[in-house]
Amino acid sequence: SQKIEQNSEALNIQEGKTATLTCNYTNYSPAYLQWYRQDPGRGPVFLLLIRENEKEKRKERLKVTFDTTLKQSLFHITASQPADSATYLCALDFLDDKIIFGKGTRLHILP
Amino acid sequence: DVKVTQSSRYLVKRTGEKVFLECVQDMDHENMFWYRQDPGLGLRLIYFSYDVKMKEKGDIPEGYSVSREKKERFSLILESASTNQTSMYLCASRTTGYTEAFFGQGTRLTVV
Numbered sequence: 001s002q003k004i005e006q007n008s009e010a011l012n013i014q015e016g017k018t019a020t021l022t023c024n025y026t027n028y029s030p031a032y033l034q035w036y037r038q039d040p041g042r043g044p045v046f047l048l049l050i051r052e053n054e055k056e057k058r059k060e061r062l063k064v065t066f067d068t069t070l071k072q073s074l075f076h077i078t079a080s081q082p083a084d085s086a087t088y089l090c091a092l093d094f095l096d097d098k099i100i101f102g103k104g105t106r107l108h109i110l111p
Numbered sequence: 112d113v114k115v116t117q118s119s120r121y122l123v124k125r126t127g128e129k130v131f132l133e134c135v136q137d138m139d140h141e142n143m144f145w146y147r148q149d150p151g152l153g154l155r156l157i158y159f160s161y162d163v164k165m166k167e168k169g170d171i172p173e174g175y176s177v178s179r180e181k182k183e184r185f186s187l188i189l190e191s192a193s194t195n196q197t198s199m200y201l202c203a204s205r206t207t208g209y210t211e212a213f214f215g216q217g218t219r220l221t222v223v
Contacts, residue, residue, distance in 0.1 A: 032209040034211065034212075043115075043214030043215055043216055044154070044201075049209065049210075091212075093209050096161075096167070097142050097161050097207065098167070099203075100156060101146070101153055103153030104153055104154075
């Protein structure tokens with residue numbers, strides 16, 4: 001069956017450390033992969049997009065990798081801050097314009 | 112700035128009622144989406160539309176229908192609301208191609 005799995009429901013990271021979130025998928029062949037941030041009571045907000053032929057993408061303190069052989073993406077936040085606390089969603093992006101989301105990981109950055 | 116506006120922030124409806132959730136975007140986007148979000152289940156795709164009058168079923172279309180008569184507006188219809196349709200409903204839009212999706216603020220629907 002088709003699945004998108006984000007490594008854990010919740011993750012606690014000490015302020016200043018690097019937070020690493022994982023997204024694994026099975027029986028899908030996405031063309032692109034996206035990451036979003038969602039704060040409580042709000043809609044998701046786009047962070048980064050990576051193509052299937054790109055290995056890595058960076059934006060300020062964020063870094064995303066995409067391994068189509070392993071069917072895995074890693075999302076890193078370096079020098080994490082309490083303001084980075086939120087739910088992070090990975091999303092698979094398909095040729096037919098559909099976008100499918102994982103369940104998300106709640107990240108808590110501890111001061 | 113792109114704006115995706117959902118007609119209601121909170122809605123309470125009775126079982127069996129016909130419910131309309133409206134979504135309007137102001138950026139001439141071709142693609143529009145309806146998701147529902149439930150604790151432990153994440154965001155699940157109900158329907159999406161890639162053009163006016165065109166629609167495709169998502170993963171959980173049962174009990175829902177959609178309408179897209181104009182490019183900027185995408186409506187989600189619950190033909191006969193049931194308590195298991197109590198949820199947060201999120202609308203999104205984007206331009207064709209592999210681009211970011213913009214989300215509305217969500218409608219928290221309670222069916223009693």
